Amino acid sequence: xxxxxxxxxxxxxxxxxxxxxxxxxxxxxxxxxxxxxxxxxxxxxxxxxxxxxxxxxxxxxxxxxxxxxxxxxxxxxxxxxxxxxxxxxxxxxxxxxxxxxxxxxxxxxxxxxxxxxxxxxxxxxxxxxxxxxxxxxxxxxxxxxxxxxxxxxxxxxxxxxxxxxxxxxxxxxxxxxxxxxxxxxxxxxxxxxxxxxxxxxxxxxxxxxxxxxxxxxxxxxxxxxxxxxxxxxxxxxxxxxxxxxxxxxxxxxxxxxxxxxxxxxxxxxxxxxxxxxxxxxxxxxxxxxxxxxxxxxxxxxxxxxxxxx
Amino acid sequence: xxxxxxxxxxxxxxxxxxxxxxxxxxxxxxxxxxxxxxxxxxxxxxxxxxxxxxxxxxxxxxxxxxxxxxxxxxxxxxxxxxxxxxxxxxxxxxxxxxxxxxxxxxxxxxxxxxxxxxxxxxxxxxxxxxxxxxxxxxxxxxxxxxxxxxxxxxxxxxxxxxxxxxxxxxxxxxxxxxxxxxxxxxxxxxxxxxxxxxxxxxxxxxxxxxxxxxxxxxxxxxxxxxxxxxxxxxxxxxxxxxxxxxxxxxxxxxxxxxxxxxxxxxxxxxxxxxxxxxxxxxxxxxxxxxxxxxxxxxxxxxxxxxxxx
Numbered sequence: 001x002x003x004x005x006x007x008x009x010x011x012x013x014x015x016x017x018x019x020x021x022x023x024x025x026x027x028x029x030x031x032x033x034x035x036x037x038x039x040x041x042x043x044x045x046x047x048x049x050x051x052x053x054x055x056x057x058x059x060x061x062x063x064x065x066x067x068x069x070x071x072x073x074x075x076x077x078x079x080x081x082x083x084x085x086x087x088x089x090x091x092x093x094x095x096x097x098x099x100x101x102x103x104x105x106x107x108x109x110x111x112x113x114x115x116x117x118x119x120x121x122x123x124x125x126x127x128x129x130x131x132x133x134x135x136x137x138x139x140x141x142x143x144x145x146x147x148x149x150x151x152x153x154x155x156x157x158x159x160x161x162x163x164x165x166x167x168x169x170x171x172x173x174x175x176x177x178x179x180x181x182x183x184x185x186x187x188x189x190x191x192x193x194x195x196x197x198x199x200x201x202x203x204x205x206x207x208x209x210x211x212x213x214x215x216x217x218x219x220x221x222x223x224x225x226x227x228x229x230x231x232x233x234x235x236x237x238x239x240x241x242x243x244x245x246x247x248x249x250x251x252x253x254x255x256x257x258x259x260x261x262x263x264x265x266x267x268x269x270x271x272x273x274x275x276x277x278x279x280x281x282x283x284x285x286x287x288x289x290x291x292x293x294x295x296x297x298x299x300x301x302x303x304x305x306x307x308x309x
Numbered sequence: 310x311x312x313x314x315x316x317x318x319x320x321x322x323x324x325x326x327x328x329x330x331x332x333x334x335x336x337x338x339x340x341x342x343x344x345x346x347x348x349x350x351x352x353x354x355x356x357x358x359x360x361x362x363x364x365x366x367x368x369x370x371x372x373x374x375x376x377x378x379x380x381x382x383x384x385x386x387x388x389x390x391x392x393x394x395x396x397x398x399x400x401x402x403x404x405x406x407x408x409x410x411x412x413x414x415x416x417x418x419x420x421x422x423x424x425x426x427x428x429x430x431x432x433x434x435x436x437x438x439x440x441x442x443x444x445x446x447x448x449x450x451x452x453x454x455x456x457x458x459x460x461x462x463x464x465x466x467x468x469x470x471x472x473x474x475x476x477x478x479x480x481x482x483x484x485x486x487x488x489x490x491x492x493x494x495x496x497x498x499x500x501x502x503x504x505x506x507x508x509x510x511x512x513x514x515x516x517x518x519x520x521x522x523x524x525x526x527x528x529x530x531x532x533x534x535x536x537x538x539x540x541x542x543x544x545x546x547x548x549x550x551x552x553x554x555x556x557x558x559x560x561x562x563x564x565x566x567x568x569x570x571x572x573x574x575x576x577x578x579x580x581x582x583x584x585x586x587x588x589x590x591x592x593x594x595x596x597x598x599x600x601x602x603x604x605x606x607x608x609x610x611x612x613x614x615x616x617x618x
Contacts, residue, residue, distance in 0.1 A: 156465050157479070158493035164484035170466070171476035184467035185577070192516065192552040202508045207501070243501040268494075 024056035028149020035142035050088030080123035083107035124149030128169035143176035333365035337458020338432035344451035359397030389432035392416035433458030437478035452485035
């Protein structure tokens, strides 16, 4: 296992990065690393960089600011990022040494030191086990950041990537003084507005064979104070229904003008990304997206999906 | 830690019990124990007894049948039950030896051997750690039963009773060959009917200060093929909303005649059981119930709850 304290020992400045469109595993591993180094290297200056924060941002501090000269002197640690293009703050290239720590399938083999474990459910799992192994101080703040990332990427310990090691990492983090109940309330709680908007989605569901879908107009989500980005995330409103093999949320995107919808498509078992490709979209086998659909396109798309089952 | 194989070694017949109104921890610990003994004592006859199965029943086998004479020869193991009155199948009293294993606060100190750990999040947690400690065979079926009970009583590892030990127990069970993704799909999946009924509840929600409540008539839940018992369980439809400090589901119970409702009351932080008591109900501080309320009673009750906040 990588000895991170040994790797950074010759540097006074450490810069920490993660991918663009940061999710909870990206931010959790970034701040988990920051807190671990702060506890164990009080003489070093440690910065969490990166502009682009997503919907998990409210559970983490804001990023640090740093000038180019300082970055050029630093050791860069890049977390949860498989390809160099997605590293948020490309100034990492200026750093004296680059360390990659990741759990994605390797797209770019970058870094002077690289530690990739594709069997880990989350980058936060790798760090939790690394820090436990180090026998050094792990503060509650560090454990909290890692636990949030672990929960997010393993979807509360339910994904196929969740292993005994994932739960061992979780057990270790809880032993560092976490209040799992408080973390859960922070993570799972939705606003009353979201509750009622999700209800609108569920009330709009149409079922065609085993495909469930909802078409949501901008006027509806705006009524609940939501913008397009927040509205389109709510595809989970149709998750966990036994009969819904495939479920899709079509959300109006007014940037294309009126009457155009972007679709978030989810499938439990069948691969649906080829159909997404047919409509100019893309993504993973069980989670993909299509942009700029008319209502007629949606009808055809839903029919094509239903024909897969 | 209790050496269960040593405790039962002199018996040819072992009978296993749990509490009435069996939940997933009761059934999980009962069948987990049964499978463990079957793997490790192939010469013994092992029976899971008890009539009263609840909504978790579809994830477990049906109970065994056994005559009084066999029970009288047996060693009885009683799981997850704090008081003797709730033991499902009172014939346990006929058994030659009684072993109690539980995580509830002790109401009745019963049993020739008693192993009570109130710090465990679930009876299944106690068994998982006991079986791990034994170094004996733990089959995947045994691990699955225990994991389901552990998830249920810890509400997916989110309750205040969830400790590092709970997650260590979970890690051990997963290492016995569990497919956590499959278990999650089995547990979390709701039927399309439930989806649309839950939606009716959510569409009926009224918010009074930070109390959310829904009043559901029998005609509505019957439209979705639900009976009273299945309908009243759906109080979770209002969970996890930041603004809802207290939430209540009032479900019509036609056994009292028309227009009478039973309430399931939930609170995040404030104790509400004294108010439940004022209306002739009872239960825990944050989860309690009241029976036979008119709509006028409900208005007064909601007002009393809102005044607590």
